[in-house]
Amino acid sequence: xxxxxxxxxxxxxxxxxxxxxxxxxxxxxxxxxxxxxxxxxxxxxxxxxxxxxxxxxxxxxxxxxxxxxxxxxxxxxxxxxxxxxxxxxxxxxxxxxxxxxxxxxxxxxxxxxxxxxxxxxxxxxxxxxxxxxxxxxxxxxxxxxxxxxxxxxxxxxxxxxxxxxxxxxxxxxxxxxxxxxxxxxxxxxxxxxxxxxxxxxxxxxxxxxxxxxxxxxxxxxxxxxxxxxxxxxxxxxxxxxxxxxxxxxxxxxxxxxxxxxxxxxxxxxxxxxxxxxxxxxxxxxxxxxxxxxxxxxxxxxxxxxxxxxxxxxxxxxxxxxxxxxxxxxxxxxxxxxxxxxxxxxxxxxxxxxxxxxxxxxxxxxxxxxxxxxxxxxxxxxxxxxxxxxxxxxxxxxxxxxxxxxxxxxxxxxxxxxxxxxxxxxxxxxxxxxxxxxxxxxxxxxxxxxxxxxxxxxxxxxxxxxx
Amino acid sequence: xxxxxxxxxxxxxxxxxxxxxxxxxxxxxxxxxxxxxxxxxxxxxxxxxxxxxxxxxxxxxxxxxxxxxxxxxxxxxxxxxxxxxxxxxxxxxxxxxxxxxxxxxxxxxxxxxxxxxxxxxxxxxxxxxxxxxxxxxxxxxxxxxxxxxxxxxxxxxxxxxxxxxxxxxxxxxxxxxxxxxxxxxxxxxxxxxxxxxxxxxxxxxxxxxxxxxxxxxxxxxxxxxxxxxxxxxxxxxxxxxxxxxxxxxxxxxxxxx
Numbered sequence: 001x002x003x004x005x006x007x008x009x010x011x012x013x014x015x016x017x018x019x020x021x022x023x024x025x026x027x028x029x030x031x032x033x034x035x036x037x038x039x040x041x042x043x044x045x046x047x048x049x050x051x052x053x054x055x056x057x058x059x060x061x062x063x064x065x066x067x068x069x070x071x072x073x074x075x076x077x078x079x080x081x082x083x084x085x086x087x088x089x090x091x092x093x094x095x096x097x098x099x100x101x102x103x104x105x106x107x108x109x110x111x112x113x114x115x116x117x118x119x120x121x122x123x124x125x126x127x128x129x130x131x132x133x134x135x136x137x138x139x140x141x142x143x144x145x146x147x148x149x150x151x152x153x154x155x156x157x158x159x160x161x162x163x164x165x166x167x168x169x170x171x172x173x174x175x176x177x178x179x180x181x182x183x184x185x186x187x188x189x190x191x192x193x194x195x196x197x198x199x200x201x202x203x204x205x206x207x208x209x210x211x212x213x214x215x216x217x218x219x220x221x222x223x224x225x226x227x228x229x230x231x232x233x234x235x236x237x238x239x240x241x242x243x244x245x246x247x248x249x250x251x252x253x254x255x256x257x258x259x260x261x262x263x264x265x266x267x268x269x270x271x272x273x274x275x276x277x278x279x280x281x282x283x284x285x286x287x288x289x290x291x292x293x294x295x296x297x298x299x300x301x302x303x304x305x306x307x308x309x310x311x312x313x314x315x316x317x318x319x320x321x322x323x324x325x326x327x328x329x330x331x332x333x334x335x336x337x338x339x340x341x342x343x344x345x346x347x348x349x350x351x352x353x354x355x356x357x358x359x360x361x362x363x364x365x366x367x368x369x370x371x372x373x374x375x376x377x378x379x380x381x382x383x384x385x386x387x388x389x390x391x392x393x394x395x396x397x398x399x400x401x402x403x404x405x406x407x408x409x410x411x412x413x414x415x416x417x418x419x420x421x422x423x424x425x426x427x428x429x430x431x432x433x434x435x436x437x438x439x440x441x442x443x444x445x446x447x448x449x450x451x452x453x454x455x456x457x458x459x460x461x462x463x464x465x466x
Numbered sequence: 467x468x469x470x471x472x473x474x475x476x477x478x479x480x481x482x483x484x485x486x487x488x489x490x491x492x493x494x495x496x497x498x499x500x501x502x503x504x505x506x507x508x509x510x511x512x513x514x515x516x517x518x519x520x521x522x523x524x525x526x527x528x529x530x531x532x533x534x535x536x537x538x539x540x541x542x543x544x545x546x547x548x549x550x551x552x553x554x555x556x557x558x559x560x561x562x563x564x565x566x567x568x569x570x571x572x573x574x575x576x577x578x579x580x581x582x583x584x585x586x587x588x589x590x591x592x593x594x595x596x597x598x599x600x601x602x603x604x605x606x607x608x609x610x611x612x613x614x615x616x617x618x619x620x621x622x623x624x625x626x627x628x629x630x631x632x633x634x635x636x637x638x639x640x641x642x643x644x645x646x647x648x649x650x651x652x653x654x655x656x657x658x659x660x661x662x663x664x665x666x667x668x669x670x671x672x673x674x675x676x677x678x679x680x681x682x683x684x685x686x687x688x689x690x691x692x693x694x695x696x697x698x699x700x701x702x703x704x705x706x707x708x709x710x711x712x713x714x715x716x717x718x719x720x721x722x723x
Contacts, residue, residue, distance in 0.1 A: 010707055013677045017695035020670050028667060028696040029551070035663040040585040043659075047620040048581055051612040203554035277698060279553035 029277075059288050066160070072167040079160075080255065083151050085248035088228055088236075091143035092244075098142065102135035124328060125321045129377075133320025136373040137312050140225045145308060148224070149300040152189065157291035161186055173278045175263040176270035178207035181214075185262065188218040190304055192420050193427040195220075200431070206276045209437065210266045212428055216420035216445050217262040219255065221308050222368030226415045227251055229372060233395045234408035258416050265444060273440075311423075312369035319363060319370050323377045337378055351450060352410040352457030354402060361418060368421050406466045410453045417449030474568075481709070482542075482567055484529055490538045491650040492567070496560060496591055497575030498584050499546030502603045505633040506575060507543045510643065534643040539650070542569065548583070550590045551697065558701055564594045565686060566709045570650040573642070575601045578608035578615055578630070588624070592658035593690045598626045599645050599656075606632040625657040660689075670696055681710075 021028055065071055109131060113123040155161060161183060169179025180202050188195030195215040202208040219227060228251065236247035270276060326337040334342075345355030356378045364371035376394075379401050398407075419442050420428070429438045460466055471488065478484045478492070486492055497503045507513070511530030528543035544563055545556035564572060574591050576584035581602075591598055600620075608615060621628040627645045631638030648654035663671070674692040681691070686706075694702045 010681050010703065010710075013674070013681055013695065014703060016677060017674055017692075018698070020673060021696060021698055024666065024670065028670065029698065031664060031667055032693065032697065033551070035667060036586055036589055036661055039589060039659075039661050040582055043585055043620070043623045044582045046623055047616045049614040049616075051614060279551075 062288060063163070066163050067166055076164060076167065077252070079155070081248050081252045083148065083155075084251045085244055086151060087144050087148045088232070088247045088251070089244035090147045091228070094143040094146075095139055099135070099139040102139055103132075106131055106135060121328075125324055129321040129324025130317050131320075133316050133323070133370070133373045133377060134313060136376060137316045137369060138309070140229060140372065141312060141369060142305070142309060144224060144228060145221060145305045146301065148221070149190070149304040150297055152186075153296045153300040153304070154291050156186075157296055159288045171263060172266070175267035176276065176278045177210050177263075177266040178202050178204060178278060181207065181211040181262075181266070184211050184215060185218045185259070188215045188220060190221055191308065192216050192218070192220045192424040196424055196427045196431055204276075204279050206270075206274050207279065209432065210269050210274055212431060213269065213437065213441050213444055214262045214265050216424060216441070217258045217265070217417065217448075219258060219416055220368060220421075221304075222312065222421065223371075223415050224251075225369070226372045227254060227412050229394070230408050230411050230415075233398065234403075234405055254412060254416055257413075261417060261448060265448065308369075312367060315367040316370045316373055319366065319374060320377065323374055327378070341378060350457075351414075351453045352406050352460075353414065353453070354407070356401070357407075357411060357414075361414065365419065365422050367423070368415075371415065404466050406457065406460050410457060413453050413456065414449050417445055417452055419446045478567055482563060484540070484542060484567075486540050487538065490531070490540050491571065491646075492569040493539050493541045493646055493650070494563060494567075494569040494572045495541055495543045495575065496564065496572055496587065497544075497546060497601075497603075498548055498577060498587060501546070501575050501577040501584065502633045503543060503546060503575045506573075506601065506603065506631070506639070506642070507541060509633055509636060509639055511541055532643075534647055537647055537651075539646065542567075547587065549587055550594070551699070558705070561594075561702070562705050562709075564591060566705070568595060569597075571597050571599060571646050573599045573601050573646065575603050578602050578604045579611055579613060581613075581615060589659070589661050592624075592626070593661060593687065593693070596656055596658055597649055598658055599642070599649055600624060600626055600628045601638075601642055602628055602630045603633055605630045605637070606635060623659060625659045627654060627656065663693075667693075667696065681706075 066075055106127060109127050110123065113127060164186065165179050165182045168182040172179045172181055181199075183201065184195050184198040186195075187198040192215050195218070196212050199208050199211045199215070202211055228247065231247050231250045232243070235250050236243040270278075323337065326340065327335050329336045331339065341355035341359055343355065344358045348354045348356075348358040351358075356375060360371045360375040360378065363374050376397065379397055419425075425438055425442060428441045429435070432438070474492075475486055475488070478486050495503055495507055507528065507530065510532045512532070513530040529540060530543075531538060531540050533539070542563065544560040547554070547557045547560050550557055550561040550564070563569070572591055572595055574588045576588060588598070588600055602615065602617065602620070605615075615630075617628050617630050627649065629638055629642045629645055631642060633639065645654065649656060662668075671689060671692045674695055675688055678691040678695065679688045
């Protein structure tokens, strides 16, 4: 009798229970949670009377719709496409206006510099380097941000976001992760560093780490412009009458790919280094509110748009100067920039990119916002862009540098799946307190991205499609 | 757990860092976050605890005594949780306290404006301990939202005393103290409603029941133990073996007989 020590008999019972658990196709925990709620509903129905609170009924009906099995997902997809459609269709014209205004001002600046009589290298660094890069960043990024962020804040304010988490909970659970991870991903759309910080809302340490490591699979605001511009030039532009819609679909597709990758990697992490079972989600669904238009605009423009723009400008300005210098220091016949690009080229070509693209992404470690401006600066460091007010002009620059549709797709894929920016890495360190997790948060998306574009490129080339 | 008063005092001291005087009743206060638990706690104990944030994650930070009818009570404010399924540290603390400290009375505070969500926790507490009082707080808010709750029916449904309060206005607190005394002294028997699970869960529980009785010396509800095992809840297993380890002397004593 004494041989049955408590701990031993405990572990015996545990393994017996495990057999019972395995014999049941579904999860007992889920069933139990559902049963508890069933009991609770029964009791509530017997004791609670609502005296015609119309507001309450409206919320209930809306929730039945947006979290229903049939309409939940299509509604989310529809909203996604609509948000990007409005963003891209709306950003087109202001982008063009901003570009033509800012570049016209560049000519004016050049005249002033000539009039003062500054040496040509000063003009080069400040005007052709710093100013031109800034002009690119602002023209390309500001309009989409100024439309996307208010739309996003509207969804946030209305109370729809927690419903997304609710809807997605069961697929995240299949990946053995937490449904709240989708909320951290929503934050990641704005900024991955903010997304990583938001992972604090996930209680289980295991699930929090999964969410942190995979957050950069949702494209942040710094990467949207790259995706939008490349898609507009090479894909949307090819189908003239429906350009806006096609672009919205392409970007939505990329986001879905990012989500799919997140789920896949979360699942793989749960099977390997972060083993464990998912926990049940208890999420308070706040009642719907009519968003206050004034505060939405104020918060989204000040806290988000200008914040992100400021960060981009601060990093892009010196980067623009450095790129111009690199492009104008010659060793022999070649500029330093060209040599660098050529050194990276064989590696880039292997993955269906080129040396300059790879260099732009490496420099983009400082901030993803500057990847596209750096790339254009690199291509243009010696030449001149004739017509920068239309996408056709951009397209001809890229095509003359050997771009094909394959390059464009790889560029978008790699933009979606590559290392997080330095701010995000720093935040990851702050949140996890461990260099190991920082390294993994760098390696996991990088290896994923490189594998995807390598396989894609080799397949396309093998089939002779390009 | 059926412990002697002395065993219980040392258990509270060793495991929870709470000093309970001889003859003092232990009262646990459980509930979802933001249901006015801290308001009730402060109103009864006269303390000003900011219990919204649970400092130090130990229970000894939020405890306070009160006297009622010449009886002495020690109230322990548990972290606000939505459930006791122990997915978070707070849930684990609350569960371990209810389970192993076995307070004389547990008051579950419910937000009357979202009864359905709050009852979830109450039913889970019922599975652990029979000595429960339900405190239906924020009744004033519920009235504003034109929600009508039939307290008598709720009492019948739940099988435990239900006290309607509006703690911010100080309404219903005397009645709450009265009920706490009655349940603690055993004058008011309770018979909390047990959750009825779906047949497959009940069948699995049935299968495990004969095995679990022995592992905790019948100090815990075997049904609840079986449910946690089905849950695959490792954290509970850890807590259990840690607490059983401490109490293994009784096990040894029992074996020796």
